[in-house]
Amino acid sequence: MKKIIIGGFIGLLFASCSSENDPIESGNSSGDFDNTSIKIVLVDETLQDRLSPESSVYMGEVSVNGIEILYPYNGKKLTLLQLWPTLTQGLAEFPEDFQTVRPPYRKTEEYNINEYTFGYYYLAANPYSVLLEGDITYVYIRYADGQEDEIKVQIFKNKADTLLLMRRIWINGELVYEMSENTILFYDGILPDSIDITVDPDAFKDYYNPKYYPWLEPVLDDNGNQIGTNVRPQSGSDAIVIMK
Numbered sequence: 001m002k003k004i005i006i007g008g009f010i011g012l013l014f015a016s017c018s019s020e021n022d023p024i025e026s027g028n029s030s031g032d033f034d035n036t037s038i039k040i041v042l043v044d045e046t047l048q049d050r051l052s053p054e055s056s057v058y059m060g061e062v063s064v065n066g067i068e069i070l071y072p073y074n075g076k077k078l079t080l081l082q083l084w085p086t087l088t089q090g091l092a093e094f095p096e097d098f099q100t101v102r103p104p105y106r107k108t109e110e111y112n113i114n115e116y117t118f119g120y121y122y123l124a125a126n127p128y129s130v131l132l133e134g135d136i137t138y139v140y141i142r143y144a145d146g147q148e149d150e151i152k153v154q155i156f157k158n159k160a161d162t163l164l165l166m167r168r169i170w171i172n173g174e175l176v177y178e179m180s181e182n183t184i185l186f187y188d189g190i191l192p193d194s195i196d197i198t199v200d201p202d203a204f205k206d207y208y209n210p211k212y213y214p215w216l217e218p219v220l221d222d223n224g225n226q227i228g229t230n231v232r233p234q235s236g237s238d239a240i241v242i243m244k
Contacts, residue, residue: 036166038151039102039239040123040141047214050244051101051121059244064101066144069125077140087128100124117239118215127153127166135167141242149242158188169240171212176240178207201228208233212240 042050042059049055051064058064070077073086084094104119127137139151149172156167156179165187169177182203185191197203205228208216215237219230233239 036127036153036155036164038125038127038139038153038166038169039117040125040151041117041120041239041241042123042244043120043241045243047241049120051123063144067100067123068142069100069123070140070142070148071128072138072140077142118236120239122239125151127151127155156184156187160189163187171240171242174209174211175207176209176212180204180206197227202230204228205230206232212242213237214241 044050044057048057050057050059052058053061068079070079071083072078073083080098081094084092100123102122102124104117104121123141125139125141127139135155137153137155139153141149141151150170152170152173153166154168156165157163158165165179166177167179167184168175180203182195182197183206185195186204195203208231210216213233215234216231217234218226219232221227
């Protein structure tokens with residue numbers, strides 16, 4: 001039972017699949033950064049997409065094109081384009097097809113929907129390990145009107161340095177996500193025999209702020225029963241939602 005339940009939590013990692021055209025995803029020829037991508041979806045109060053040109057609440061081309069994703073470096077907030085020579089030691093050119101606002105990640109032929117963002121356009125942000133202040137790093141979303149949203153991330157590495165995970169995420173100081181301590185023990189390769197999740201299944205309960213994760217579903221065991229009171233982002237919704 002223990003192995004079955006713990007295995008289910010592998011899907012809770014905030015790591016995205018590599019993309020050949022995405023310079024900030026791990027494993028590309030353009031660069032090889034730790035894979036801790038965050039997808040940000042902007043919506044109105046009814047969860048309508050504000051980044052999609054087809055949406056009735058579209059922010060407008062000028063506003064959308066004016067959005068910047070910024071990373072703190074040497075006392076400044078820089079775009080990825082400005083950081084690129086430093087991050088790649090000048091050995092790679094910045095991809096010409098790079099986009100700040102991404103269209104739906106991938107549409108399936110059968111359902112014609114996005115597997116990861118429910119078809120929403122999104123902003124891609126990566127809290128790079130090279131920008132860490134201790135175990136904390138920041139990403140900023142700057143809008144065309146000059147306003148900013150601050151994303152603060154606490155990074156967790158396992159002892160073998162083979163995994164880089166996001167332990168906690170805050171947006172404008174509000175806790176959005178927190179990985180449970182026992183989940184961290186699992187990824188660190190230290191799972192004491194004294195932890196019996198058949199007795200205390202909530203020991204592996206990660207926290208998701210429903211304000212930023214409107215699509216949550218129960219975590220089920222192999223028999224279809226909810227594991228304690230655990231919930232996770234619904235399949236197809238690994239994005240953080242910000243209302244604008």
